[in-house]
Amino acid sequence: MNVLACVKRVPATASRIALTPDEQEIDTRFLAFTVSPHEECAVEEAVRLTEADGGTSTVLTLGPDAAVEQLQDALALGIGRAVLLETDGREWDPAATAGAIVEAVRADAAAGREYDLLLFGNEAADTGDYQVGIRVARALGLPCVTGVKALEIEDRTAIARRELHGGWEVFEVPLPAVVTVKEGINLPRYPSIPGRIRAKKQPIERITPDWPGNSLVKVRLKLPAEEEKHAEILGHGPEAAARVANVLTELGLAR
Amino acid sequence: MILGLVEHDRGELDPLSLEMLTFSRRLAGRLEAPVEAVLVGEEASLPVEELRRYGVSALHSVEHPRLGDYAPEACAESVVQLMAAVEPQVVLASASDRGNEVMAHVAARANLPLAANCIDAEPGEPYFVTRVRWGGSLLEEAHLSGTVKLLTVAEHALSAEESPADAIRHTPFTPVLSDEEFRVQVSARVEPEGDKVSLPTARVVVGGGRGVGSSEAFAPLDELAELLGGAVGCSRAVTGLGWRPHSDQIGQTGTRIAPDLYIACGISGAIQHMVGCKAAKRILVINTDPNAPVLVRADYAVIGDVNEVVPALNAELRKGQAGGAA
Numbered sequence: 001m002n003v004l005a006c007v008k009r010v011p012a013t014a015s016r017i018a019l020t021p022d023e024q025e026i027d028t029r030f031l032a033f034t035v036s037p038h039e040e041c042a043v044e045e046a047v048r049l050t051e052a053d054g055g056t057s058t059v060l061t062l063g064p065d066a067a068v069e070q071l072q073d074a075l076a077l078g079i080g081r082a083v084l085l086e087t088d089g090r091e092w093d094p095a096a097t098a099g100a101i102v103e104a105v106r107a108d109a110a111a112g113r114e115y116d117l118l119l120f121g122n123e124a125a126d127t128g129d130y131q132v133g134i135r136v137a138r139a140l141g142l143p144c145v146t147g148v149k150a151l152e153i154e155d156r157t158a159i160a161r162r163e164l165h166g167g168w169e170v171f172e173v174p175l176p177a178v179v180t181v182k183e184g185i186n187l188p189r190y191p192s193i194p195g196r197i198r199a200k201k202q203p204i205e206r207i208t209p210d211w212p213g214n215s216l217v218k219v220r221l222k223l224p225a226e227e228e229k230h231a232e233i234l235g236h237g238p239e240a241a242a243r244v245a246n247v248l249t250e251l252g253l254a255r
Numbered sequence: 256m257i258l259g260l261v262e263h264d265r266g267e268l269d270p271l272s273l274e275m276l277t278f279s280r281r282l283a284g285r286l287e288a289p290v291e292a293v294l295v296g297e298e299a300s301l302p303v304e305e306l307r308r309y310g311v312s313a314l315h316s317v318e319h320p321r322l323g324d325y326a327p328e329a330c331a332e333s334v335v336q337l338m339a340a341v342e343p344q345v346v347l348a349s350a351s352d353r354g355n356e357v358m359a360h361v362a363a364r365a366n367l368p369l370a371a372n373c374i375d376a377e378p379g380e381p382y383f384v385t386r387v388r389w390g391g392s393l394l395e396e397a398h399l400s401g402t403v404k405l406l407t408v409a410e411h412a413l414s415a416e417e418s419p420a421d422a423i424r425h426t427p428f429t430p431v432l433s434d435e436e437f438r439v440q441v442s443a444r445v446e447p448e449g450d451k452v453s454l455p456t457a458r459v460v461v462g463g464g465r466g467v468g469s470s471e472a473f474a475p476l477d478e479l480a481e482l483l484g485g486a487v488g489c490s491r492a493v494t495g496l497g498w499r500p501h502s503d504q505i506g507q508t509g510t511r512i513a514p515d516l517y518i519a520c521g522i523s524g525a526i527q528h529m530v531g532c533k534a535a536k537r538i539l540v541i542n543t544d545p546n547a548p549v550l551v552r553a554d555y556a557v558i559g560d561v562n563e564v565v566p567a568l569n570a571e572l573r574k575g576q577a578g579g580a581a
Contacts, residue, residue, distance in 0.1 A: 015548030131359035138363035166447030184501030238567035
């Protein structure tokens with residue numbers, strides 16, 4: 001089985017977000033970068049599926065040259081091949097992103113590399129557009145199941161489950177298919193040292209797609225208004241227990 | 256005309272759809288346009304009167320023998336065909352899992368942009384929308400173009416308010432659907448286990464972070480939740496360490512909670528976690544670090560080690576319960 005996992009490079013935000021003076025970006029001077037959490041799981045799922053059933057795994061991202069770091073992270077976990085759709089760093093909206101991915105998938109198909117399963121994150125951690133996977137599926141004429149937290153492949157059928165009100169709903173779709181996953185589908189492994197060393201030596205295939213323009217155009221970013229609270233200190237250490245119990249009683253929560 | 260895609264469960268309208276209709280009505284006021292609704296479901300249980308109370312002047316009910324079980328592409332294709340028939344200026348859904356999914360399919364089919372998770376929209380050409388990023392830790396102002404404006408409304412961006420329409424017209428709509436639109440359709444459902452207090456609905460949530468120290472050290476947190484009739488949750492660090500299942504995770508990529516009290520134990524307060532407990536009425540923090548970022552969102556704090564404070568609190572609560580029973 002040939003599996004493609006699409007990922008996005010995003011800043012690893014901590015407890016507070018700061019913006020650049022032009023309000024166009026998050027100030028990342030003091031931040032590391034990572035892959036969106038759902039997509040880390042897409043990478044892990046691709047590695048597991050191809051370890052179990054054979055076949056190939058490819059990781060793809062659309063982003064600046066620096067996104068090579070995220071592709072190498074995926075290679076270090078056991079992905080076989082990496083493709084960078086290289087941009088000048090500006091944001092591509094979901095339709096533009098999907099268009100570039102579709103072209104890359106078609107180019108692979110023309111070169112004899114047909115994917116059975118295309119994995120995406122349910123939504124990117126930063127922009128949260130919820131639509132790139134669905135747009136890619138539509139353009140390629142493939143079925144798409146979103147928000148998947150459990151996936152099995154049996155006889156060229158994907159059996160995908162997603163959460164619904166604390167229970168599950170189950171979908172069965174024939175391959176090839178697009179599946180967008182959520183964190184929790186698996187627990188991603190940590191890369192091994194040999195894996196990291198191997199990843200550094202592996203080639204990154206580069207394509208420079210043409211930016212078609214955005215139809216959802218960012219004007220500026222802003223931080224939501226949030227009041228800072230001054231917590232009432234109920235005490236220090238276990239001696240605070242009686243006072244906490246009193247507060248719980250006052251709030252009508254102690255039974 | 257503004258068209259809102261409403262979700263319902265056996266005739267009961269989804270609360271997020273009511274928020275979406277309230278959002279739609281405000282937008283409709285600026286456009287001087289009516290709000291109409293589209294709903295996929297059976298005629299017998301249509302919530303027509305409730306929709307009228309929320310300002311809907313026409314209901315288009317999509318009727319098709321194969322639409323009994325949820326099929327996202329079939330829903331989207333139905334909406335696209337209805338759009339061609341009734342020509343709305345704007346189509347909205349709530350930013351629920353299904354709302355975002357169906358609208359993304361609509362956008363892909365109609366070749367239109369979609370602004371997901373909006374909290375505001377000003378009409379114009381283009382529309383000026385405000386949408387949430389990073390699960391709500393950041394806002395984006397953006398221009399949305401397209402011959403029909405497509406957007407989804409972020410949950411709890413506003414409160415649902417009634418504002419009755421004078422009358423509501425009900426028109427069934429029968430789409431033409433092919434097998435292809437039913438490639439993806441729910442084939443089975445697994446109902447939740449009934450007796451457990453669920454994280455999203457719990458009145459009290461006890462959350463544990465890395466500061467708890469180990470999987471075993473969650474036992475006092477489990478007991479505290481039990482004593483208060485609540486549920487236990489955790490941070491992403493904890494699920495990453497394998498101490499708790501992912502279904503316990505609170506935050507951007509986990510569950511969003513809205514309890515009366517959230518007791519955050521040994522949690523530093525990463526933004527991805529804090530957006531998940533934004534809707535908590537009060538927050539009590541138990542943490543060794545008096546400068547932990549979580550403190551600026553807290554109403555109450557105990558400075559101390561969760562492994563000492565929580566067992567002491569449990570003992571205190573047990574004493575109270577024994578006293579109450581005597």
